[in-house]
Amino acid sequence: MPLLEIDSLAVDYRTSRGAVHALDDVSFSLHKGETLGLAGESGSGKSTLGLSIMRLVPYPGVIVKGQIKIDETDILKLPESEMRSIRAVKVAYIFQDPMTSLNPVKKIGAHFVELIRTHEPRTSEKEAVERAKNVLKNLGLLSERINDYPHQFSGGMRQRIMIGLAIALNPDLVIADEPTTALDVIVQAKTLDLLEDLRKIYGMALIFISHDLSIILERCDKIIVMYAGHMVEYATSPDLHKAPKHPYTQGLLQSIPNIELSDQKLSAIPGSPPNMVNPPKGCPFWPRCPYAMEICPVKVPPLIVSGQNHLVRCFLYGE
């Protein structure tokens, strides 16, 4: 039984210039303890997908179609009041910028106490403080620092605190949205190691959202590549690395510099990502695709199975 099951999800942003289809026909499932990477460029819909799972798509975004099942419950049918028993308890979210997600006038300890006591009202204040101290220790921070304010921590430490808040209630799934994009490489690597260690200890599943395909390849079991609101490819990390199928994935892999290679030849994907207010008809990638055929501007290709555990949305594959 999968922990998370998403079926033909579609999200629109209803803007004054018409509906923007931020997500279209997204389906996948995730089992307990798995790590899934969502890769894509800005505007590809990866954050919208993450926020949909929390039912936190910002205005004017609307989930127009589909199902999101967590432990067999379709959360799109739940009343808002019951979502509180899902958010932070079953699914937690780590945002990119820790400075704007922490309250600057509250001590770090207060963040933890509020979180724990909101969801577990029978926990005493003292008990909550003890638990917070424990989490800080797991994060590699001194437990006395519970009395410090967010600005007294460095960027890397603040992001570790965000991770701590996400795991404090021991959720089944953590969604990390570009958690290390604002950090320098050394701090980034340390933060990702910490996230991986804690994930293993607590046995959580992880959805990792990033524009950086290197990190996703290195750290995730499975990968979804997003383009203009569509899932264009779904594969295990080794398969995607060895045999990428979608022309966009192929192009993306050829444009990432690898420091372990010398005399690497990078090539670019021609053109630019589509304007989502007025996307191309048919497959959104066809204007940039080296293999575009007559059918591509006419019809959106279906997501088809091509090989074991490998899905691709492209007319080059299938019959």
Next chain:
Amino acid sequence: MANKVFMLSEIVKVENLKKYFPVQKSFLEQLLTRKMSYVKAVDDVTFSINKREIFTLAGESGCGKTTTGRLVVRLLKPTSGQIYFRDQDISKLEGERLRLLRRKMQIVFQDPYASLNPRMTVGDAVGHPLEIHGVAKGEEKEKIVLDVFDQVGLTPPEQFLNLYPHQLSGGQRQRAALARSIILKPELIVADEPVSMIDVSLRTTIIDLMLNFRKELGLTYLFITHDLAVAKYISDRIAIMYLGKIIEMGSKERLFLSPTHPYTQALLSAIPVPEPKRERKMIDLKGEVPSAINIPPGCRFHPRCPDKKSECAIKEPQLMETEKDHFVACHSN
């Protein structure tokens, strides 16, 4: 022989360059103490750039790479030290003579959204330097602008002339910024993180464009980046900075093949590599980069260094040529 003379032609030379920014104190603190404190953003940096070379300053945020770049094009005035452009000491230039120098050196910034005036059409913005420097105006200016648009791949150029920045994509905006930087036919371009805000699929086109300009226009670049993978792809030589100082400098081949300074080693070991489930051997550094106001005594890296010795806390190591064209500032070498 001719080749050797060319290799030796330095276009930029920086010697013992320092830039200290005074820290603003509260009124009470000003009464209580006379002592000023400073952010030592650039603290004794020496390097040179050869003609047609791509020289990269790399390091983490706060290491002083951007400040160094801004000093080189004299957007900032150095606290001390010399900057030579060709044979001229430009470190104290002011007024009209500084303005004339600007024709020869240009800068491209990280954020193409912020570096183009939203109320100016792209054509006007790119052509503006021609008017400022009295090179061309009117129809003649427009013709040059169209040519430059063509060079940076904003085609067909006529279509872009009257567009405003918000009508362009991020990649197109950075192309426009590049167009503006080359329109006066400068000799040196300081490129400060020119691709870090651009989508991955478009980065290569911008980088290739810059590499082409070097070939076609004979440009020299001071490239500034935090991304060592990009640095490795584009540069000839790289200098790694830490807390305002260069700690290792050399050809990219030598630097990436066998980094010598413990900080460079740690930095390289932390870079993600696009391969699945790699067992990385990351060198663990203690703590984080200290504040540039209170720089540790001795070697500024010693509190975090895995190989520190007793002298490291006392004596500051100088940047020494440990082998031909490779420089390291570390007591262990």
